[in-house]
Amino acid sequence: xxxxxxxxxxxxxxxxxxxxxxxxxxxxxxxxxxxxxxxxxxxxxxxxxxxxxxxxxxxxxxxxxxxxxxxxxxxxxxxxxxxxxxxxxxxxxxxxxxxxxxxxxxxxxxxxxxxxxxxxxxxxxxxxxxxxxxxxxxxxxxxxxxxxxxxxxxxxxxxxxxxxxxxxxxxxxxxxxxxxxxxxxxxxxxxxxxxxxxxxxxxxxxxxxxxxxxx
Amino acid sequence: xxxxxxxxxxxxxxxxxxxxxxxxxxxxxxxxxxxxxxxxxxxxxxxxxxxxxxxxxxxxxxxxxxxxxxxxxxxxxxxxxxxxxxxxxxxxxxxxxxxxxxxxxxxxxxxxxxxxxxxxxxxxxxxxxxxxxxxxxxxxxxxxxxxxxxxxxxxxxxxxxxxxxxxxxxxxxxxxxxxxxxxxxxxxxxxxxxxxxxxxxxxxxxxxxxxxxxxxxxxxxxxxxxxxxxxxxxxxxxxxxxxxxxxxxxxxxxxxxxxxxxxxxxxxxxxxxxxxxxxxxxxxxxxxxxxxxxxxxxxxxxxxxxxxxxxxxxxxxxxxxxxxxxxxxxxxxxxxxxxxxxxxxxxxxxxxxxxxxxxxxxxxxxxxxxxxxxxxxxxxxxxxxxxxxxxxxxxxxxxxxxxxxxxxxxxxxxxxxxxxxxxxxxxxxxxxxxxxxxxxxxxxxxxxxxxxxxxxxxxxxxxxxxxxxxxx
Numbered sequence: 001x002x003x004x005x006x007x008x009x010x011x012x013x014x015x016x017x018x019x020x021x022x023x024x025x026x027x028x029x030x031x032x033x034x035x036x037x038x039x040x041x042x043x044x045x046x047x048x049x050x051x052x053x054x055x056x057x058x059x060x061x062x063x064x065x066x067x068x069x070x071x072x073x074x075x076x077x078x079x080x081x082x083x084x085x086x087x088x089x090x091x092x093x094x095x096x097x098x099x100x101x102x103x104x105x106x107x108x109x110x111x112x113x114x115x116x117x118x119x120x121x122x123x124x125x126x127x128x129x130x131x132x133x134x135x136x137x138x139x140x141x142x143x144x145x146x147x148x149x150x151x152x153x154x155x156x157x158x159x160x161x162x163x164x165x166x167x168x169x170x171x172x173x174x175x176x177x178x179x180x181x182x183x184x185x186x187x188x189x190x191x192x193x194x195x196x197x198x199x200x201x202x203x204x205x206x207x208x209x210x211x212x213x214x215x
Numbered sequence: 216x217x218x219x220x221x222x223x224x225x226x227x228x229x230x231x232x233x234x235x236x237x238x239x240x241x242x243x244x245x246x247x248x249x250x251x252x253x254x255x256x257x258x259x260x261x262x263x264x265x266x267x268x269x270x271x272x273x274x275x276x277x278x279x280x281x282x283x284x285x286x287x288x289x290x291x292x293x294x295x296x297x298x299x300x301x302x303x304x305x306x307x308x309x310x311x312x313x314x315x316x317x318x319x320x321x322x323x324x325x326x327x328x329x330x331x332x333x334x335x336x337x338x339x340x341x342x343x344x345x346x347x348x349x350x351x352x353x354x355x356x357x358x359x360x361x362x363x364x365x366x367x368x369x370x371x372x373x374x375x376x377x378x379x380x381x382x383x384x385x386x387x388x389x390x391x392x393x394x395x396x397x398x399x400x401x402x403x404x405x406x407x408x409x410x411x412x413x414x415x416x417x418x419x420x421x422x423x424x425x426x427x428x429x430x431x432x433x434x435x436x437x438x439x440x441x442x443x444x445x446x447x448x449x450x451x452x453x454x455x456x457x458x459x460x461x462x463x464x465x466x467x468x469x470x471x472x473x474x475x476x477x478x479x480x481x482x483x484x485x486x487x488x489x490x491x492x493x494x495x496x497x498x499x500x501x502x503x504x505x506x507x508x509x510x511x512x513x514x515x516x517x518x519x520x521x522x523x524x525x526x527x528x529x530x531x532x533x534x535x536x537x538x539x540x541x542x543x544x545x546x547x548x549x550x551x552x553x554x555x556x557x558x559x560x561x562x563x564x565x566x567x568x569x570x571x572x573x574x575x576x577x578x579x580x581x582x583x584x585x586x587x588x589x590x591x592x593x594x595x596x597x598x599x600x601x602x603x604x605x606x607x608x609x610x611x612x613x614x615x616x617x618x619x620x621x622x623x624x625x626x627x628x629x630x631x632x633x634x635x636x637x638x639x640x641x642x643x644x645x646x647x648x649x650x651x652x653x654x655x656x657x658x659x660x661x662x663x664x665x666x667x668x669x670x671x672x673x674x675x676x677x678x679x680x681x682x683x684x685x686x687x
Contacts, residue, residue, distance in 0.1 A: 017539050018414060018514050022654045027635050031280065031299040033254035033306050035367075051660040054299050083535070085415040088448070089654060090633075091350040092252065093366035114384075114418055114450050115350060115364055122368035172382070174238045185368070186263070189376045192232055192240060196268075196378055199231045199242055209471035209479035210244045210343055213271045213317060 002124035003182035007105040008151035008160075009078035012069060013142045019082060020089035021116060025098040029054055038094055039101030043069060073146045081138055082109040086127075087116025096123045106152040108159065110135050121175050122185065126154060128169045154179060218489025220386045221455055222421040225361040225486070229344050231378055240378045244343040247329045248275035248316065248370070250307035251635070252348030256371035257310040267314050268377035274338055275311050275318040277304045278328045279635045281628035283598050287637075288626045291322050300636065314374075327601025327627040330354040330568040334438065335601055337467025341456045341483040346373055351568045351651065353444040356453030357437035358460055359486045361421070363450035385419055385495040387449065388488075390426035393502040398685040400578070401436035402570060402649070402668035404428065404500075405443040406508035410518040412498055417449030420496065423488060424454050428502035434463040435572045442569045443651050446515040455487035509555045509681055510653045510666040512543035517653070519555060521671065521683045527551035546655050547663050548643065556681050558665065562646040563588075563595035563622070563676040564658070565669055567632035570649035571600030573607050575669040580613040582673035582684065588621035589679030596623040596638070598630040622676065634659045647675040 029041045031054055040058040045051075047069055049062040063070045069077075080099065086109040087095060096119045099107070105125060110132040112120075120127045130138075141161070142148045151160040154176060158166040178185070189196075204211050219227070231240040253275070260266070267273060280300035287294035292308075295301040304321065311318035319325040319332060326332070330351050333339040341359035346352060348370040355362035365379065373379055389408055409416075422444050429440065437454050444452025461480055464470045471479050506520035517540075519525070528544065528551050531537040544551055549558065565571070565579050576599060588595045597617050599605040605627055608614055614624045631638040632650035640646050640662030649672050653664035667675065670684045 015538075016542065017535055020514075020652075020654045022633075022652070022657050026656055026660075027633050030251050030635065031297070031303050033258070033303060035255045045656045045660065085418070085448070088414055089350065089652060091348060091364035091366055093255075093348075093368060096366075111415060111418065113415070113448065115366060115445075119366035119368065122366060172238070173236050174234055185380055186265070186372050186375045189240060189372065189378055189380060193376075195232050196240070196242070196376060200269075200377065203229075203242060207342070207479075207482065209475050209482075210340065211271070212471050212475070213245075213274060213338060213469055 001122065001182050001184060004105065004124050004126050004154055004179040006151065006153045006155065007078060009149055010074060010076055011079045011081050011142045011148055011150050012074045012077035013081045013139050014068060015083065015139060017083040018085045018088055021087060021092050021095040022089055024087065024095040025092065026052065028052065030092055030094050035097055036101060038098035039103070042098040042102045043067070076103065078103050078105050079150050079152060080104050080107045081135070081142060082107055084110050086112050088113035091115045093119045093122070096120045096125050100125050108135065108138065121179065124179065124182070126152060126179065128152065128159065130167060130169060134167055217493045218491040220488040220492040220494065221359065221423055221453055221486060222361065222386055225342055225344065226383055228342070237382050239381055239383065241344060241381050243346055243373050243377055243379055244272060245338060245345045246273045246373050247333055247345065247347035247352065248273055249279060249329045249349060250277040250303045251279045252367050253310065253370055254303065254306045255367050256374060257314065259371040260374060265375045267316065267374045270315040272377060273316045273374070275307060275316055276326050276329050276332050277307050277321055279629045279633065280304055281321055282636055283625035283628050283630050283638055285626060296637070324602035324606065327604065328568045328571060328629055330442065331571060331600030331604065334358060335467070335603060337464055337470030340464065340470070341460055341486050346379060350445045351442050353450065353452045354438050354442040354568055356441040356444065356451055357434060358464070359453060359456035359483065361451055361453060364445065384421045384450070387417060387420035387422045387496045387498065388494040389422055389424050390497065390499045391424070391428040391502050392426040392499070393428055395428055395502045395505065396685065398670060399505050399507060400668040400670060401432050401439040403505050403508045405440045406510070406515065406518045406666060407500060407505045409443065409447045409515045410508070411500065412447055414446060414514050414516045415448045417444060417447040420449050421451045421453065422447065422449040424452060429454060430457060433574060434459055435574045438572070439569055443515070446651055456483045507668065507671050507684055509671070511547065511549060511555060512540070513546055513653055513655050514543070515651070515653060515666060517543060521555055521681050524554050525549055525551055558645060558681060559591070560647050560675055560680055561593050561644040562640055563592060563672055564631045564646055564648040564650065565596070565672050566598030566600070566630050567650035568600065569651045570669050571598060571604065573604050575649065576604070576608045576613050579669040579673035580616045582670050582687070583620040583622065583677060584616045586620055586677045588676045591679040592676055594623070595621065595676045596625055596631070598625040599627050601627050631658050633657060640664070647672045647681065
């Protein structure tokens, strides 16, 4: 997994509550058997005016000029500013893959859907929960200031504004450790192989009915 | 010390290790696999040179990309006309062969939507931990299991370690007491719950559904309720085990037999929350007050009674909710303040992991029997949840009832619930759908979804618009 320590960059404000994973990456792109290449289809149904297809040449497609992502001032954004319940809906990890592939490294919102939130950490993408009032303030500042940038400092657990003001955020300490060091979950879990095997032996003896698929 | 909730009991029984900050390793009894969220996980195993920890804990069936017309299905895998879909289905077959995982492939009569097939085969059992790379895994909680969706990285993690790294969620109890009115179903209950608590109301919780109206539901009805726990924001929804649960499981192909069965039943009947268990949050609904529900917007919480009207954004005080209503109405092509019954429908979809089981099909067939689909409906389709549901329906003559009424009778799969196969809702078309999500573009680019129960979808097919199924 890619490491995350500190990221500074342009902020894209996506002013919409309940952005679901179909919005983030529509279903036709889920047919891919790869983890990469989803960036050009991030927010596809809002970013383009026509219907996107896998393997199509996206550079030839008509852009929706009204969609915030297509405004030149937000080009190259790597911090996404979002609203409540971001990432609701399906469990598709293609959603964080698409955000990551486009170049986003952190997402700031008042709340996230559980499965999406969890999937972000598996991909070196940092979801940060901030109070609604703080998010409201950031939307106002980003929209008023061209080239507005934020710095996300995971080690210090703060988001730094251009004026130096620091917005503290909470993060699960184990996840923080994994992100800072780019640790692989599976490798970590397999360090506990003996404990898993011991649990399994006891569990099989106690509940043999859960081990019947091979019968 | 207070007692334990059902969720506490299953969690505690599966705890392998726990770190100081509460991050735990939870043992997973069953891992269900489909073709969309697994290829990258199997590829990850191959790259790292890993093998499944316990191959026989897994079982797979393709569902999302599977064609549903008989002509396509007769050709087997070659009937999948989209080459990218075909590769995904073939990849699942290849991965299951390579790693020794049981698969019910598209030519197997047992194939179907993974959340229909699991319980149907007895692969879903009470007290199990069950995961799948699909958010509607919450369905299996209807049998008293702890079941939820995971992402592809976690699919790989479960394959490699038989465990999930997780933190315990909070406990929520949603109680529905009293008696449902005739014509009001499990789907209406869960839509009413989502309407009450919102799509983020259950975020961070495991929801236990209880109360006498829930326990009076059939197991299939309970599956419909748990299926949509995720639409209320909760990864997992579950329901206590009772005699109906035991009766449902007994005799299914992968259910335990003989002495092991007897031991299992004894253990399973303890799978309910203790009387003195405490919940972090309790929500109560009265069953008698629930009316047939219809969604009007682009989030499942945008739901009202069939006799209701679409909200007028001008009357909404909260600015962000007003903005959401306006965005939804624009996408849906609807006016605030207009009646639900005045929405003109183009398409009817009866199917999905929410409502494609035999009881759903019986309820829909009962409504359309001897009638004809309205001439204004361009497409009305019934997609059974599995090959075995299809066979059962045909044995009962339901297929003939649907066909004579003018509905198409299809082969099993996810179909137009998310439209990864050829079954796509047209741009700008309104669909009465028994599925679970009404997000923008969900059923097809520009498609407009209204979530309803099977009986309500069937009644809408006959009338061309929504009608109160209690009136017919």
